[in-house]
Amino acid sequence: MTFSHFQSILNRLLVFTTVSSPQILSFGFLSSKPAFAQIVPDNTLSISSQVTIDGKIHTIDGGTAAGTNLFHSFESFSVPAGTEAFFNNATTIENILTRVTGGNISNIDGLIRANGTANLFLLNPNGLIFGPNARLDIGGSFFGSTADSLVFENGWEFSATAPEAQPLLSVNVPIGLQVGSHPGEIRVEGPGHEFTPSGPDILFSPINRGTANTGLQVNAGQTLALIGGNISLEGGIVTAEGGQVELGAVATGSVSLNPLQSGGFALDYNGVETFRDISLSQQATADASGVGSGSIQIAGGRVALIDGAIVLIQSQASHGGGDIGVTASALLTVDGTNPDGSILSGFRTDTLAAGQSADITVTTRQLVVRGGGQIFSRTSSTGNAGKVTVNASESIEVSGDSPISAVFSLIGGTTAAEGNAGDVEISTRRLSLFNGGTIGSTSFGFGNGGNLTINVADFIELRGVAPTSPLISASINSATASSGNAGNTTVNTARLTVEDGAFITSSTTVSGTSGSITINASESVEVTGVSDRSPSRIGASGDLLFSQETRQSLGLPPFPSGDSGNVTINTPQLTVSNGAEVSVGNEGTGFAGNLQIRANRIGLRDRGQFTAATASGEGGNIALQVQDSLQLRRTSQITAEAGGSGNGGNVAISADTIVLLEGSTISANAFEGMGGNIEIAAQGLFLSPENSITASSQLGVDGIVAITEPEIDTSWALVSLSDAPINPTTQIVSTCGVARENSLVVTGNGGLPPDPTQLLTEPALWVDMRLSEIRASSPPVEASPSEAEENSFAEAVRSTIEPQTLVEATGWQRYGDGTVELVVKPQGQQVGNHWLDRPVCPD
Structure with missing residues (x-):
């Protein structure tokens, strides 16, 4: 329940309830004290205000003047409907400052009038009610406030809650309002x-x-300000023609008043601690x-x-x-x-x-x-x-x-x-x-x-x-x-979701150009679903929007002629699914815009679409830069098409992997014009037979489909070579020194031997010598024919690996058929033959 509704209920209760109920009468400005037909001075000023009643007119004279300021102080101040409160001030007065020190609210339902161009300040901390007949006839600005005091530049305050201090002989225009802890309400x-x-x-x-x-109205260029606790306008009207209207609901703090050269005041709420x-x-x-x-x-x-x-x-x-x-x-x-x-x-x-x-x-x-x-x-x-x-x-x-x-x-x-x-x-x-x-x-x-x-x-x-x-x-x-152009749209966010027929679009229906759309989403973009009327969409387009009959009745041309804008999306993850689309297009004679997407991963699922289509103009282009994967599943498509004589748009895709499954397509087609070109650069392209990649024209020349692996820049891995030559003797092992050692080294496959006179190493054979131990410790078992065959093979293997006395090989012998055998060579005997003579080592 809003404050105004709550207040209305209380007012209705008051109509049907006796005034003796303290619980009802304790609310805000709904006081048990009389509030109507009272303008009563309080005699707190050195020169008191004087009120003369002549029929329905209450003329207010006297008051204490200080320079161009005139001060009035009242115990109560209310103006009933059909009556008038007339401040009979001298025309040299610039500011009429009025306070109410009693416990009554001010109920204003008549006319308040003043002479000349004086500003009128009405201060009542208990509350202010302006009825439907309330009017202002003053030459300057009007301030109605439930603040405690008006503050002047020298620090003096004209206070309604502490009225003992007398006005100084000379003070300038007030510079602020000091709001107490319980300001009354204004209605x-x-x-x-x-x-x-x-x-x-x-x-x-x-x-x-x-x-x-x-309603309440001031002269042109002046200020009408209501500053207090809770403020409600229940059908109320406040007007300042070409001037300033101020509504400030302040709980505690101060409000600054700044006079304007053009007349009126500008208010500053920087000193407010809390608001109502x-x-x-x-x-x-x-x-x-x-x-x-x-x-x-x-x-x-x-x-x-x-x-x-x-x-x-x-x-x-x-x-x-x-x-x-x-x-x-x-x-x-x-x-x-x-x-x-x-x-x-x-x-x-x-x-x-x-x-x-x-x-x-x-x-x-x-x-x-x-x-x-x-x-x-x-x-x-x-x-x-x-x-x-x-x-x-x-x-x-x-x-x-x-x-x-x-x-x-x-x-x-x-x-x-x-x-x-x-x-x-x-x-x-x-x-x-x-x-x-x-x-x-x-x-x-x-x-x-x-x-x-x-x-x-x-x-x-x-x-x-x-x-x-x-x-x-x-x-x-x-x-x-x-004929005017549409504006551009820029969206910056972390996550963007467009679903159930919603859209982000820029469009033209006549000759103006539609704007461009740029979306930067640091985490993800998801476009999904349809409504009964249209799919969820991000796009720029030239739209018919109306039937031909409606366009004619509105004075619109049969078809839009304006060009479409571009669509750019930058995000790590883009998902388009369930009939949704990201598109550029034109249903008229204008060009389709370009669609450019940069993402780490793109997923099109369940009829998700990227489209760049025109009815008769040049087809738009689609450019996808995908760091990881592009997936199209369940009849999703990427399409750049042109109707009429327009040429089909181009599709350029760069991705690590591209997957087309379940009837998905990539196409760049035209009707009478040339088919567009499709360029795909990917490390891996996976598509099943029911999927297609086409660039065709029904009546014109087909386009080209080019699929390549992306160029890989390996320059970053190159090592700069030194200009100084390397001494080869420091890189090749000394053969004589090795030959004097009685040792044998077996290395794995590949690579060059440390000694350039040695042959390349063949695979080393590893055999489990424990098979003989297993045979010796296992009891005999009756075997089936198949098991017997396996056992026979195992026995043959075992027989080749019966442990023998091991002798360390000191050389090798190569035979005519190329067989090489390790041998134990006698001391001083040369074993093996080489195409390269072994160097003679000195003793």
Whole structure:
């Protein structure tokens, strides 16, 4: 249960419960003390405030002036519906500083007015409620806060909890708010916005804001700030045309106020120790649209936008700019739509003029976007759309669609005119896109789509289709549906999984060029499975997308003419299975892109595919650099094909081993054009008869299939030879010295003997001499005929190895048939004959 829902239940209980219940009355600002029709000074200032009531107008005079600051202090301050609190200040006053020292909350449901361009600060630590009729008529900025005190540059504090200190004679503008340990809550109630989409496309049409002047609003270029404990906008509307809107839910700490030259203030939350929660519901709105560079800053612990609540900036001038900044230290949730599904909850910027639309920056621990929620930047004119940046230290989840309007949840941007869409940058530890959830950038005009950059430390998972609209898959997608080019997509992660019909794509449906896709996964990439509509896929393509009738009704050409982008994947392990595919292609007249994969291991299983195909343009190329193995199993395929007159693409594969099993194929085919070429370099290629490697053309010239072993660079093993000659006498044994020794050396096979006058050594024979001992110790046994035959053979063997008296051989004799026999030579007798005369050794 969200804070706003919990609070609503308490409010309903109060309507039907007597005020004597201390348990109910103890919640936050729901006090038992009267809260309506009271503006009562407390006489804590040297010059007290004076309140004059004239019908429904409460005129406030007096107060203590210090330079251009005017201080008021009240025991209670509330403005009922239909009444007015009028600060009758001198026009030279720049800041009206008002505090409430009593125990009542301030319930504002009427009009607060002041003279000139003074800023108004309303400080009540007990709490602030702005009802649906609350209005502001002031020339400067408005600060509503439940902080304890306002802090000035010289260290003096204008405190609502310790009001004894008197204002100094001269103080400058306040520089900060000091929030106590138990700040009250701030609630803004209202009927909610009446925004409508300006076109039939709910997601991509600009918002029509209308002309209704409701809710809390300050003059153009000023600041409207609500700083306190928990903050809820329940249908409430806060507006600063071209100015600054600040919502800060602070538990403890300090908030800095920084005056801007253009007017208003910028707030800094670096001094905040802990945050409270912020909730926008029931079509609540924070709006800084206008001709200036409007900005909105929201800072809290848990921040939620639900029920069609929207944070909006529409740039309406040539200079544009500004930003929406959201800091949620724990969790940011964006969920749902308004009752008819026409306005999606979320953060949205747009430009309707030549100026750039505002940027969107989200900083949080966890981000959840679901039920059609969006974080979205758009341009409807010549100005560029703003950049969308999301930093979530732990996780991001984008899932589902609206059950009312079937619009999918989205983080992204688009252009519908000459301006370019903004870039989208995502950084987190874990990213999950489920059931239609999308991160994307699209061009519907002459402008180019933005680039998508996604950095995820641990893993990315994309899975499934939208529950209400099964035509929408979970995706990371850049696309163009006009003459503008789609942006490029870069994904950096450890593990990437794309399954159940999800996809990572870049596409063109008209004349623009689709973007390129680069995926760097330090551990693995897996693409698997299909949905009822399409396979899981990573690819760049030119798509028909619509039927010819639909394309004609939309004013689109019969076929896309834009070229497809390239796809590059770098990972140790790539698996494509169960009908999934990694592809480049074009269903129109444009070129297919190139598919390049670098991996240690690639596995295609159960109809997994690598494809580069065109309907009539030139076929794309496939290049695989595989360090270890490439396996294709169960009708998987690698295909580069071209239809019509286009030439087939080329397939180049370099791997240690390639295995094709169970009907798998590698092909580079064409119809009328030339077949592509297939080049395979592998140490081992294994394929069964039912598999094939082909490069053909039905009507044109067949391509070439070339299979080679990879060239092995052996230069690294070569040893540089010395330039100095080697003395051979140090490398060859001295024959005379050896001949004088009475010894015999037997060596194994191969190699040269140490004495160059000796013959090469034949195999040495080893015989087990224990056979004779076994025969002597074994008793006689009756043997079968077969055993007798074996025993006879064994006896023959034994007879050849009966132990004899051993005499050491001192020479050898070679006979005419080449037989060599070891002999004992008499002293001084030359044995054996040589083709090389033995050298004569001196005595």
